[in-house]
Amino acid sequence: MPIGIKAKFQARYKMQGVTLLVKDVILVSLLITSLSLVKAQAIVQPKTILPNGSTQLQTTEITPIRGSITDRNGVVLAVTSQAHTVFADQNYVTDPIGEARKLAPLLKLDPAELAEDLTGDDVYVVLKRNVSPLVWGRIAQLKLNGIYAETTLSRVYPEGSLGANVLGFVNFEGEGAGGIENALNSVLAGVAGERRYTRVAGLETADTMIKPAEDGKHVRLTIERDIQWVAQQAIAERVKYARAESGSVIVLNVKTGEVLAMATAPSFNPNDLSTANPKNLGNRVLSNAYEPGSTGKIMTMAAVIEEGVADPESQFVVPYKIKRTKETFSDHEYHKDLKLTLTGILAQSSNVGSILASERLPKLNQTIHSYWEKFGIGQSTGLNFPGENAGSLKDLNEWNASTAPTYAFGQGYSVNALQAASIFATIANDGLRVTPSLIAGYTNNDGDFEAAAETDSIRVVSESTAKKVRLMLESVVSESGTAPNAKIPGYRVAGKTGTAEIWNNECNDYCDFMASFIGMAPADEPEIVVAVSIVKPKNGHYGGVLAGPVFKRVMSFALQQMRVPPTGTVAQKYAVKW
Numbered sequence: 001m002p003i004g005i006k007a008k009f010q011a012r013y014k015m016q017g018v019t020l021l022v023k024d025v026i027l028v029s030l031l032i033t034s035l036s037l038v039k040a041q042a043i044v045q046p047k048t049i050l051p052n053g054s055t056q057l058q059t060t061e062i063t064p065i066r067g068s069i070t071d072r073n074g075v076v077l078a079v080t081s082q083a084h085t086v087f088a089d090q091n092y093v094t095d096p097i098g099e100a101r102k103l104a105p106l107l108k109l110d111p112a113e114l115a116e117d118l119t120g121d122d123v124y125v126v127l128k129r130n131v132s133p134l135v136w137g138r139i140a141q142l143k144l145n146g147i148y149a150e151t152t153l154s155r156v157y158p159e160g161s162l163g164a165n166v167l168g169f170v171n172f173e174g175e176g177a178g179g180i181e182n183a184l185n186s187v188l189a190g191v192a193g194e195r196r197y198t199r200v201a202g203l204e205t206a207d208t209m210i211k212p213a214e215d216g217k218h219v220r221l222t223i224e225r226d227i228q229w230v231a232q233q234a235i236a237e238r239v240k241y242a243r244a245e246s247g248s249v250i251v252l253n254v255k256t257g258e259v260l261a262m263a264t265a266p267s268f269n270p271n272d273l274s275t276a277n278p279k280n281l282g283n284r285v286l287s288n289a290y291e292p293g294s295t296g297k298i299m300t301m302a303a304v305i306e307e308g309v310a311d312p313e314s315q316f317v318v319p320y321k322i323k324r325t326k327e328t329f330s331d332h333e334y335h336k337d338l339k340l341t342l343t344g345i346l347a348q349s350s351n352v353g354s355i356l357a358s359e360r361l362p363k364l365n366q367t368i369h370s371y372w373e374k375f376g377i378g379q380s381t382g383l384n385f386p387g388e389n390a391g392s393l394k395d396l397n398e399w400n401a402s403t404a405p406t407y408a409f410g411q412g413y414s415v416n417a418l419q420a421a422s423i424f425a426t427i428a429n430d431g432l433r434v435t436p437s438l439i440a441g442y443t444n445n446d447g448d449f450e451a452a453a454e455t456d457s458i459r460v461v462s463e464s465t466a467k468k469v470r471l472m473l474e475s476v477v478s479e480s481g482t483a484p485n486a487k488i489p490g491y492r493v494a495g496k497t498g499t500a501e502i503w504n505n506e507c508n509d510y511c512d513f514m515a516s517f518i519g520m521a522p523a524d525e526p527e528i529v530v531a532v533s534i535v536k537p538k539n540g541h542y543g544g545v546l547a548g549p550v551f552k553r554v555m556s557f558a559l560q561q562m563r564v565p566p567t568g569t570v571a572q573k574y575a576v577k578w
Contacts, residue, residue, distance in 0.1 A: 057198055059210070063153055064190030067216030069167060069180060071225040072258075072440055076158055078167050078181070078270075083154035084136040086127045090120040092146035099144045106139055107131065118146070130154045155181075161269045163228050165283040166221070166262050166438070168386075169270040178281055180219065180438075182386045187442065190216035218443040222258035227251055230557045231263035234550045235532070239265045242515075242537035242546050248285045249550065250421045251558050252529040254520065257425070257434035257455050259383075260528070260558065262418075282387050288535075289389040289414040293500025294349045294543070295518050296410030296420075298427060300358050301346055302469050303371040306461045309360035312343045312472050312574040318353040325401040329355055329409070332499070344576035347475040349482050349497060351409035358408035365399050368407055374460045375426060375433065381418050382435040382455065391415040410500065421531035424496075424518045427473075428526035431466035433458050470494045474523050474571050483517055483544035486551050490566040491559060494526075495519020495551065497543035502536065512536045517547035521555055522567040530555045 069078040086107065093099060100115035107114070107128045117125050129152065131139075136149050155170045168179020176185035193213030231249040239247040251261035264284045268276035304310040318338045321330035331351050338350070345353030361367045372378075378393030391414040394403065406412035415423075418436060426433040435455035443449045461469075473494035477486050482497040498516035518531040532547040532554070540546050558564075 057196065059194060059196045062193035062195050062209075062211075062213040063174070064192055064213035065153060065215040066155065066170070066174070066190065067188040067218040069188070069219045069221065071163075071221055071223045071228070072260075073225065074220070075225045077163055077221070077223075077225070078155065078157050080153050081156050082133060083129070083152050084131045084133065084149040085129045085152050086131050086136065086139065086147065086149045088118050088125045088127055089123045089146045089148065090118060090125060091123060093118045094145045099147065102142055102144065103127070103139065103147070106135055155270075157270045159225070160271060161267050162225065162232065163221075163223055163262075164267050164270050165264050165280075165285070166223060167270060169273060169281070178386065179283060180221070183384060184219055184439075188216040188219060190214050215445050217445075220440040220443065220449070222253075222260065222438055222440050223262070224251075224260045224561060227554070227558050227561055228261040228263060231261040231554050232265070232267065234553045235263050235534075236265040236267070238534060238546065238550050242534055242539045244534045244538070245536035246284055246288075247532070247534040247550075248417050249554055250285060250418055250529075250531045251554060252421055252425050252436065252531075253562075254425050254428040254526045254529055255434070257422075257436045258440075259418075259436055259438045260562070261554070262438075283385065284535075285417045286381065286383065286385050286388040287416070289391040289416050290502060290514055290533075290535075291411045291413065291500050292415050292420050293410040293498040293514070293516070294351075295496045295498035295500075295516055296413075296415075296423070297346060297349070297354050297408075298469055298473065298496055299371055299375055299423060300354050300368075300408045301342065301472060302427065302431075302461045302465055303367065304342070304357050304360055305468055306371075306465045307361055307367065309362070310342050310357055312468050313341045313578075314357075315578045316340055316342070316345060316353055316356050318345065318350050318356065320352070322352050322355065324355070324405050327402040327405070329405055339578050341575050341578055343472045343475050343574040346472050346496070347478070347481040347576050349476075354409040355405045358404060364404050365396060368404055369393070369396050369399075371460070372407065372413065374458065375423050376419055377413055377415060381416070381422065383418070383438050385438070389416050391419055410498070417531060417533050420516070420533075421518060421529055424520055424531065425529045426460050427466050427469050428494075428520040428529055429466075430463040431459060431461040433460050470520070470523055470526070471572065472574060473519070475574065475576060477519070478573075480576050482542075483519075483548045485544065486517060486519060486548040488521060488552055488556050488559070491521045492523035492567040492569070492571055493519055493521045493555070494523035497548070498533075499541055499543050513541035515541050515543040515546040517543050517551045519551055519555065521559060522564065523571065524567055524569045527564045528555065528558050528562065530558065 066080040068076055070076050096115045096118035100111045104111040104114050168181040170181050171177040176182035191214040194210040196208045235247045235249045248264045262285050266280045268280045318340050320335050372393055378391050380390045393413050434457045437455045439452045441449055441451040475481050476496050477483050477493045500514045502512040502514055504511045514535050516533040520526040520529045530551050532550045534546050
């Protein structure tokens with residue numbers, strides 16, 4: 001950006017209470033309502049008389065057209081279109097005030113500030129970027145002296161905020177600055193070309209192609225547009241209702257690992273970054289890690305069943321609290337000793353019961369650490385998404401006497417929301433963990449589609465164990481469980497609530513909550529997993545109450561959209577008490 005233009009941008013936005021930091025790509029982007037790329041070809045306003053001048057031979061770059069991004073069905077979510085940068089050569093503006101009055105309504109600028117931009121002796125003063133061809137045509141008809149336009153390329157997001165935190169955005173230089181736009185920038189951007197032209201008195205008179213530009217490839221996502229829309233609407237409404245800090249929804253295809261939706265609220269509109277809060281530009285689904293709480297208990301259940309030390313109807317006497325070394329662990333609400341089966345421990349989400357079950361494992365620390373590793377805890381999801389937080393899993397040499405009991409009920413380690421969803425997808429997929437995927441493939445400029453490479457998979461638990469855990473999870477959605485309102489008519493549903501405590505530095509304690517529900521359907525032959533999390537709600541905090549209804553709404557729609565037939569079997573119920 002030329003020094004003079006940078007100064008004008010700074011002056012303009014400081015007057016509006018915003019400081020422009022040109023070195024900061026994201027904040028520069030926030031000042032531009034629709035992001036343009038670089039200059040391509042000058043278009044001069046008709047019948048403007050320019051004086052004679054010297055002839056110059058110049059070489060310039062030809063900007064390639066950035067590839068589009070579509071959903072799994074080809075619905076365009078990001079595309080590059082033609083726009084114009086309107087600029088002035090102040091030397092040829094004959095009536096700054098009069099021309100500003102005519103231009104201001106069309107460019108939606110302040111007439112007084114525009115008049116200042118038209119006054120002086122600068123040869124290139126940008127008045128506004130990303131002006132549509134229609135608006136430029138109206139300006140050209142005014143035949144204003146010294147007013148010109150150059151054709152540019154503008155990134156447009158036809159669906160507005162739909163999938164914005166997945167798509168990301170491009171910066172002032174036309175480079176991907178977030179999300180898929182950033183992760184696949186080299187694929188989308190293409191390769192610049194080169195041309196040589198002659199400029200006489202400011203006008204281009206002839207040009208020669210040296211090297212043609214190679215346009216970027218188009219990227220097809222695994223996202224399904226309509227499921228994404230429902231997920232975004234549902235979580236935005238629930239975050240508002242709960243007066244929460246944020247929330248997220250993930251929809252996974254169990255067998256393929258494909259991400260059908262990845263929504264977070266609050267979000268932003270990439271077409272108008274000037275209205276966006278910088279905190280909302282990232283993807284919390286992947287960038288935020290947290291202790292999962294009770295949703296993590298299914299790993300404990302899977303481990304004890306797989307190791308053969310308990311079965312779904314194994315009997316436990318569960319007190320309200322227990323002491324292990326110097327630590328005392330308790331359930332959420334006081335109760336007398338309960339006679340619960342392993343299924344009952346899961347259905348009633350007992351912390352103490354989960355600890356008692358885990359203590360049956362041989363070589364407790366090593367066994368838990370091994371299973372958590374196999375479930376993917378502390379490892380990248382494989383999406384290669386910018387800003388991903390892989391969570392944490394302590395090395396065994398860092399464990400102490402309270403680590404295993406804490407892990408057993410879902411604290412002490414951390415996961416991002418996609419990792420949490422992947423744990424359930426593993427149980428839904430008969431114990432086989434499939435690496436999640438977000439890219440379906442690429443289309444080149446000849447229209448040839450190349451599917452993305454198949455994702456890896458790893459056996460975590462046996463098919464038999466996975467089926468038992470699924471049946472146990474169905475009890476959570478029963479009347480004796482913590483999420484009966486997550487039921488879906490016609491389908492068997494299995495899932496788990498979570499009311500995880502969140503550490504807050506201000507109170508120096510676990511004084512915030514994250515409400516969650518993760519489930520699968522149909523439970524007998526799972527096709528889809530939906531994970532819902534609501535962070536720091538102020539209106540309630542239980543996962544079944546806050547997240548359960550969002551799960552039901554999104555899962556119901558996803559089952560219909562993906563044409564999953566209703567359940568054909570009746571659940572065999574495990575005993576909850578003895």
